[in-house]
Amino acid sequence: MTGKPSRAEDEYFAREDVEKLYRLAREQDAHQAAKKRDTLKAAHWMKCPSCGHDLQSVRLTGVALARCFHCHGTWLGAGELEKLAGEGTPGLLASIVAALAPPGR
Numbered sequence: 001m002t003g004k005p006s007r008a009e010d011e012y013f014a015r016e017d018v019e020k021l022y023r024l025a026r027e028q029d030a031h032q033a034a035k036k037r038d039t040l041k042a043a044h045w046m047k048c049p050s051c052g053h054d055l056q057s058v059r060l061t062g063v064a065l066a067r068c069f070h071c072h073g074t075w076l077g078a079g080e081l082e083k084l085a086g087e088g089t090p091g092l093l094a095s096i097v098a099a100l101a102p103p104g105r
Helices: 007-044 080-085 092-100
Strands: 056-060 063-067
């Protein structure tokens, strides 16, 4: 053996190096995306979508609502309107929930 790598060996290691660089680039992209997502969440977390002021958590019949004391808006999370309506209980709130429900529900 001459000690000099063959062309096939050179190509193999070149491919391995390129794959490592691609993997590293994907990992860096994922890290950047996660960092950007966390930054956006921190900037918008518990902020009023209407006026941008801070939201305060207020409990109403066992449901935590987000209330803005600046514009007087009240914001609900997923499923909170149904909890307030008391699924199956007839009344104004139940009819509003039924009207806002997605088709097929």
